Amino acid sequence: METISSIFEWITGLGGSGILAIGLFLLGLVFRIGFGNTVRSALTSAVGFIGLFLVVDMLVAVMGPATSAMVARMGWQLDVVDVGWGLIGMAWGNPSTPFIIITAFALNSLLLTIHFTKTLMIDFWNYWSFCAAGALAYGATQSIWFSVLTAAVYMVICWKVTDMVAEDYQEFYNLPGLSFPTGAVIAPILIGVPVIKLLQKIPFIKDIKANPETIQKKFGAFGEPIIIGFVMGCVIGVLAGYSVQGILILGLKMAAVLVLIPKMVQVLTEGILSISEAGKEFTQEHFKGREIYIGIDATAMLGHPATLSAILIMTPIVALMSLLPGNKLLAVASLAAIPWFLIPLTSYAKGNVLHIVLSGIVVFAVYFWCATALSGAHTQLAVLTGFNMPEGATMIGSLSEGGNFITWAMVSLSKLLGLYTAPF
Numbered sequence: 522m523e524t525i526s527s528i529f530e531w532i533t534g535l536g537g538s539g540i541l542a543i544g545l546f547l548l549g550l551v552f553r554i555g556f557g558n559t560v561r562s563a564l565t566s567a568v569g570f571i572g573l574f575l576v577v578d579m580l581v582a583v584m585g586p587a588t589s590a591m592v593a594r595m596g597w598q599l600d601v602v603d604v605g606w607g608l609i610g611m612a613w614g615n616p617s618t619p620f621i622i623i624t625a626f627a628l629n630s631l632l633l634t635i636h637f638t639k640t641l642m643i644d645f646w647n648y649w650s651f652c653a654a655g656a657l658a659y660g661a662t663q664s665i666w667f668s669v670l671t672a673a674v675y676m677v678i679c680w681k682v683t684d685m686v687a688e689d690y691q692e693f694y695n696l697p698g699l700s701f702p703t704g705a706v707i708a709p710i711l712i713g714v715p716v717i718k719l720l721q722k723i724p725f726i727k728d729i730k731a732n733p734e735t736i737q738k739k740f741g742a743f744g745e746p747i748i749i750g751f752v753m754g755c756v757i758g759v760l761a762g763y764s765v766q767g768i769l770i771l772g773l774k775m776a777a778v779l780v781l782i783p784k785m786v787q788v789l790t791e792g793i794l795s796i797s798e799a800g801k802e803f804t805q806e807h808f809k810g811r812e813i814y815i816g817i818d819a820t821a822m823l824g825h826p827a828t829l830s831a832i833l834i835m836t837p838i839v840a841l842m843s844l845l846p847g848n849k850l851l852a853v854a855s856l857a858a859i860p861w862f863l864i865p866l867t868s869y870a871k872g873n874v875l876h877i878v879l880s881g882i883v884v885f886a887v888y889f890w891c892a893t894a895l896s897g898a899h900t901q902l903a904v905l906t907g908f909n910m911p912e913g914a915t916m917i918g919s920l921s922e923g924g925n926f927i928t929w930a931m932v933s934l935s936k937l938l939g940l941y942t943a944p945f
Contacts, residue, residue: 591837616659640813657932661897708926709888831878835885
């Protein structure tokens, strides 16, 4: 098992761009699009992915300190310390992780074979979501078999829901043949999409036109993404108590984010689509016309202007939501994960920023409460995996996978089964 874990750690050490390039290269060879075209497509996608995450990293780097400063100014104190993506390290260091990885490969192959799913998941980096769910279950129970079961349940739900929403995403983003089995994106769909469909039926709210095209038409140049990014960045800078210089710099960087992310997504999808089209022809020829989706990172959908605008609006809102009744997690580090909560909502909201934000508020409320409920398992997992606890912290937690309601449901089941051992 240590050998399997080491191999997978080496692969994931390549990062999302390296994994994507290797996966697409192998698929290009299988789909017989030619060695040169295969190399070009794989490298083009990898370059786009790298460029995309350089911009996303800049977004996180400037928004993190700004929101931390905003929270600090308000003097809030809550019991659970937010460790954000620190959960990733715990997920890879969990004793059940090698078994979860084997289960993921075997289960995806089995479910494809029996036609339960159409998604071939080549997004190996985002296996971390399944490992995180299993890790939290292990933190709750110290049971390897229950940890693997939790991860497997999450996989089955993830891949089935991925298929259900794939056509909507393919049409809205013009990404034929692709699906997006990123666990951190799939779970919010189950909460956010029903809320959006409800909003689309409520009088007055359903009639408000808040998509980027309408905003730009109504406000002219002031409705363009570059100016929206600048204004929202400045507003966040003011809330953070920055100097005039700091406010202007934050505004400029947010303007850059809203302009550059869509361009990087274009480069990313240029390489992917050529292999996707070849895959469609290959499956029609060899699998009697059966449709198989290539499952990649959902970040490929990040570039829509409505999503980016909603991210900027939601950042201070999510920080304020730390004061929700029943919540004990002070959101700081997890604010970096906001984009992945909103990515799955845009197409169903038809790009309506208001609907994305309103549904996003409901999604985050559920995640805050689940993160609080899972904080005991999260804390015990940190002790079991040797995670360095933040100074002065007695309880830790996180949003994203740390507040996933599927994981919460499985941990709640462990309590009913008498398996729960976490001291909190």
